Every structure is written in C-alpha cells, then in structure tokens.
Amino acid sequence: MPNAVKHVLFILVPLIAVFAVLPGVYQNHLLLFNFVTFLILAQGVNIIYGFTGYLPFGYVGFFGAGAYGFAVLVMHYQSPALVAVLAAGLVGVLLGLLLTPLLRLSGAYFAIANLAASLAVLHLVANPALEGITKGPYGVSLTGTFNPSHAYYAALAVLALTVGGVVFLKNSSFGLALQAVREDAVSASMAGVNVVKMRIAAWLASALVAGLAGGIYAWYVSVFYPDNVFSGDFSIFAIVFALFGGVATISGPIIGVLILYGVYNLIGFTTPQYFQLIYGLLIMGLVLFLPAGLVSLATRRGWHVP
Amino acid sequence: MSPETKPILSVRKLVKRFGGFVALDGLTFHAAPGEVLGLVGPNGSGKTTAINVISGLYAPDGGEVVFDDVSIGGTASHKLVHRGINRTFQVPKPFMSLTVRENVRVALAYGHIGGTPPALDALLDEYRLAAVADRPAADLNSAQQKMLDLVRALATRPRLLLLDELAAGLNPAELDWIAGRIKQLAAGGMSIIVVEHLMGFIEHITDRVIVLNAGREIFEGKLAAAVQEPQVIEVFLGGEHAA
Numbered sequence: 001m002p003n004a005v006k007h008v009l010f011i012l013v014p015l016i017a018v019f020a021v022l023p024g025v026y027q028n029h030l031l032l033f034n035f036v037t038f039l040i041l042a043q044g045v046n047i048i049y050g051f052t053g054y055l056p057f058g059y060v061g062f063f064g065a066g067a068y069g070f071a072v073l074v075m076h077y078q079s080p081a082l083v084a085v086l087a088a089g090l091v092g093v094l095l096g097l098l099l100t101p102l103l104r105l106s107g108a109y110f111a112i113a114n115l116a117a118s119l120a121v122l123h124l125v126a127n128p129a130l131e132g133i134t135k136g137p138y139g140v141s142l143t144g145t146f147n148p149s150h151a152y153y154a155a156l157a158v159l160a161l162t163v164g165g166v167v168f169l170k171n172s173s174f175g176l177a178l179q180a181v182r183e184d185a186v187s188a189s190m191a192g193v194n195v196v197k198m199r200i201a202a203w204l205a206s207a208l209v210a211g212l213a214g215g216i217y218a219w220y221v222s223v224f225y226p227d228n229v230f231s232g233d234f235s236i237f238a239i240v241f242a243l244f245g246g247v248a249t250i251s252g253p254i255i256g257v258l259i260l261y262g263v264y265n266l267i268g269f270t271t272p273q274y275f276q277l278i279y280g281l282l283i284m285g286l287v288l289f290l291p292a293g294l295v296s297l298a299t300r301r302g303w304h305v306p
Numbered sequence: 307m308s309p310e311t312k313p314i315l316s317v318r319k320l321v322k323r324f325g326g327f328v329a330l331d332g333l334t335f336h337a338a339p340g341e342v343l344g345l346v347g348p349n350g351s352g353k354t355t356a357i358n359v360i361s362g363l364y365a366p367d368g369g370e371v372v373f374d375d376v377s378i379g380g381t382a383s384h385k386l387v388h389r390g391i392n393r394t395f396q397v398p399k400p401f402m403s404l405t406v407r408e409n410v411r412v413a414l415a416y417g418h419i420g421g422t423p424p425a426l427d428a429l430l431d432e433y434r435l436a437a438v439a440d441r442p443a444a445d446l447n448s449a450q451q452k453m454l455d456l457v458r459a460l461a462t463r464p465r466l467l468l469l470d471e472l473a474a475g476l477n478p479a480e481l482d483w484i485a486g487r488i489k490q491l492a493a494g495g496m497s498i499i500v501v502e503h504l505m506g507f508i509e510h511i512t513d514r515v516i517v518l519n520a521g522r523e524i525f526e527g528k529l530a531a532a533v534q535e536p537q538v539i540e541v542f543l544g545g546e547h548a549a
Contacts, residue, residue: 173415183401189383192417
C-alpha cells in the first residue's frame with residue numbers, strides 16, 4: 001500500500017470520523033468547533049513553516065481577512081454562506097498575493113513583517129471611515145446565515161482538505177522540493193527547483209486555508225468585532241500547537257492541538273486561577289526540552305513518524 | 307574551428323563587481339565538450355566568482371556568457387540547470403535534514419526536462435553513498451557531503467559541470483579515485499571546469515588550464531607550460547622568483 005493511502009486511511013479518515021460523530025455525544029459544540037478551527041490553522045502553519053521555514057507570526061491576518069470577506073459578502077450581497085466561505089478563501093489568497101514581497105525576508109525579519117502586516121489589515125478593517133463596508137470597529141452581526149451545525153461540517157470539510165494537502169506534501173516530490181528550499185535555497189535551485197514559485201505556492205496554500213477557516217468562523221459565531229477575529233492569540237496558538245507536536249509531519253500538528261488545546265481547556269475548567277502559570281510553564285518546558293516537538297521523541301529513536 | 311571542438315561555453319569579457327571591488331575584470335575563455343578545463347589562480351583571483359556567474363547565482367555586470375550559442379548571463383539558476391549546467395560547492399550544501407536518497411530525488415524530479423533520469427541506486431553506488439542512502443545528509447562526513455553535492459548535480463544530466471574545489475580535503479586514495487571518475491565523465495562528452503588549488507590533481511586531470519589573476523586570464527594552455535611563464539610565477543610566488 002503506498003504511503004499516501006496509508007496516511008489517508010490511518011490519520012485523515014479517523015480524525016474526520018471522530019469529529020463528525022462527536023457533536024452527537026458531546027454537548028459543548030463550541031469547544032469542538034474551536035478544536036477543528038485550531039486543527040486547520042495548525043496545519044496551515046505546518047504548510048508554510050514546516051515545509052518552507054517561514055514563521056508566520058501574523059498568520060491571523062488571513063483568518064481575520066477571511067472572516068471579514070465572509071461578512072462583507074453576506075451583508076452587502078446577501079450571498080449564501082457557502083459562496084461567502086469560498087470568497088473568504090479567495091480573500092485570504094489575495095492578501096497572500098499582496099504580501100508575497102515579504103518572502104524576500106527570512107527568519108525573525110519575516111516573522112516581524114508578517115505580524116506588522118496582520119496589524120495593518122486589522123486597522124484597515126477596523127477603521128471607522130470604512131464603516132459603510134466593514135462596520136469599522138463596531139463589529140458585524142450576520143444573523144441571516146446563522147447555522148452553527150452547517151458551519152461545523154463545513155469546517156470539517158476544510159480540515160479534510162487541509163490534512164489531505166499535508167498528506168500530499170509529505171508524499172510528493174513537490175513537498176520534498178519545498179523542504180529542499182527550506183534547507184538550502186541555492187542548492188535547491190541547482191537541483192532545478194524554481195525557488196520563488198515554490199515559496200509562493202506554499203504561502204498561498206496556507207493563506208487559502210486560513211481564509212477559509214476565518215470565513216467559517218464568521219459563519220459559526222455570526223457576531224464579532226475586528227479584535228476577535230484578528231486576535232494575536234490565533235497566530236500564537238496555531239504556531240505553538242504545530243511546534244509542540246512537530247512540524248513537517250502530518251500527525252505532529254494534530255497531536256499538538258489535541259493535547260495542548262485539551263490541556264488548555266482542562267486547566268481552564270478545573271483550576272482557572274493557576275491557568276496562565278501552568279500553561280506558561282508547560283510551554284517553556286517544551287521549548288527547552290523538546291524543541292523539535294513531541295514527534296522528535298520517536299524520530300530520535302529512529303522511528304519514522306508520518 | 308572543427309565541429310567536434312566547437313565550444314559549449316564561451317565566456318567573453320565578463321565583468322562582476324561587488325561594490326567598489328572588481329572580482330571579474332574582462333574574463334574571457336571557452337570550454338569544449340569532453341574537455342576538463344582547470345581554473346587556477348591565487349585566492350581572490352575570481353575563480354569561484356566566475357563559477358557563480360556561469361551557474362546563475364550572480365548576474366554579470368558586463369560581458370556575456372554563451373552556452374550552446376545562447377547568451378545566458380543573468381538567467382535564473384534553475385533554468386540553467388534545465389539547459390544542462392550544474393555545479394558543486396566549495397563548502398558542500400546538501401539538504402541537511404533530508405536523507406541522502408531524498409536529496410538526490412529532488413534533483414531527479416526537478417532537474418531535467420524530458421529524457422530518462424539516471425538510476426538513483428546506481429548513482430549512489432557509483433559514488434560510494436549506497437551504505438548511507440537512508441541517513442540524513444547531516445550525518446555524512448565532509449567527503450561524503452561533497453560526493454552528495456556531485457551526485458545531485460549528476461542527477462540532472464549536466465553537459466557542463468562546474469566543480470568548485472571538489473578535491474580539497476580528500477585523502478590520496480580518494481583523490482585518485484575521484485580523478486578517474488572525472489576523466490570518465492569527460493570521456494562521455496561532458497564538459498568539466500575544475501577550480502582547484504591542488505596542482506598535482508589539476509595536472510593529472512585537466513587537458514588545459516586558465517590562470518586567473520585579479521579577475522582576468524593571464525595564461526591559457528597546459529599546466530606544464532604555465533609554470534614556465536614568468537607572469538604566472540610572479541602571481542603565484544612573488545616578483546623576485548620571476549627571472
């Protein structure tokens with residue numbers, strides 16, 4: 001059996017199946033939806049950071065832009081929710097295209113510039129002068145499309161698409177070439193790889209994923225303010241979850257979200273007074289002792305982790 | 307010029323500046339198919355810069371590089387690779403976290419347009435990398451990393467191969483062995499340009515050398531003749547030795 005088929009059968013299918021069944025047996029649907037959203041975002045970070053080495057500190061920019069893309073289409077054009085979600089993905093891609101010059105930077109400089117870009121988008125959207133289009137800082141209310149269960153299944157579809165994309169990257173020469181670019185761009189070009197094209201492809205794919213996730217988030221919550229959907233927490237959480245599990249793998253970011261976001265909610269419910277302390281110490285410990293993520297526990301021993 | 311010695315590469319009046327420093331100052335030479343050409347000269351004479359311009363890492367500031375009758379100066383590296391130019395690096399640059407096999411697979415998948423790619427396992431075997439094929443490139447020693455650089459280049463089926471100090475750091479047995487491989491590649495019709503400081507190695511494998519100084523050629527011909535040339539002696543050993 002080819003590896004790609006194995007990865008779909010043993011990772012993608014069970015993951016989607018479990019989250020498709022859970023709403024029937026577990027009542028906190030918002031929590032499930034948040035899990036799915038972070039699974040999508042962590043895999044989106046995996047695509048751009050794990051496979052190309054660009055750390056997207058302003059990743060939420062695509063998410064927020066997607067949410068507002070959805071809102072604008074629903075408010076001004078009365079679009080059906082699904083059309084508006086697709087448009088949200090398109091808005092993510094367009095913003096990604098606009099930001100392609102950032103890919104000339106690397107390391108911390110890219111991370112900082114990306115963070116600044118996401119703040120710029122936030123302040124553009126939240127500008128009172130644009131009240132006629134985005135409702136500015138006053139927030140949007142999209143009661144016409146409100147349908148959390150449809151939004152949840154749309155999120156699952158996007159999750160399937162995203163994990164499927166990562167399975168492709170993990171098993172194709174395309175994904176291998178991306179990793180080659182991450183390791184050494186000059187050598188990659190001497191292997192015949194068009195470095196600029198590859199970086200842009202990965203960048204736009206991760207922008208698309210976050211734009212779609214943002215659109216679905218807007219659909220699900222239906223009432224939100226710019227500060228909600230452009231909250232830096234989305235970037236930080238998605239990056240921390242992906243790194244915790246281990247990037248450039250299919251399972252790493254999934255494990256990261258399930259464990260870390262699970263623990264996050266557990267502490268939040270049981271001992272909220274120590275919440276920040278415990279969570280902060282946990283992340284510090286991981287960065288110090290497992291910088292390559294949980295999967296490195298296995299890869300260090302020579303075990304292959306998909 | 308007869309058809310079989312028609313040059314595959316012609317470098318004409320090539321100029322490359324870095325700020326105020328002129329690294330290449332009107333460099334002119336050619337290379338023919340099946341020929342091993344040596345580029346020699348003191349440190350800073352422009353050997354590696356010449357290779358970097360020919361392989362597309364830098365765009366020239368003047369002059370031209372003609373490959374297969376097409377001017378290629380300033381063309382992106384990956385397009386030159388598809389045209390049939392490849393190289394190794396003075397400090398080897400493998401994809402460290404990928405396995406040896408994966409390193410070569412990237413070049414096999416992206417390195418050439420049309421034609422049958424060379425067989426991966428045979429290539430690894432030929433260059434003594436079969437035993438480490440599934441190890442990350444970071445685990446290899448420096449000589450093995452150099453061979454991996456070379457195998458990655460060969461996987462793209464180059465017709466012009468640029469070797470930047472491939473021999474430095476190899477032991478005498480490895481030197482003999484790699485010299486044999488290079489000659490065999492040239493015998494198959496490949497044009498090979500070698501940048502090297504080891505004169506014995508250069509003498510052993512090259513058909514012809516170009517001596518560079520301060521970004522231009524000061525001698526062209528056999529290495530044995532070069533060491534008789536007063537100007538070459540002056541550049542390498544200092545003025546008082548040139549009688």
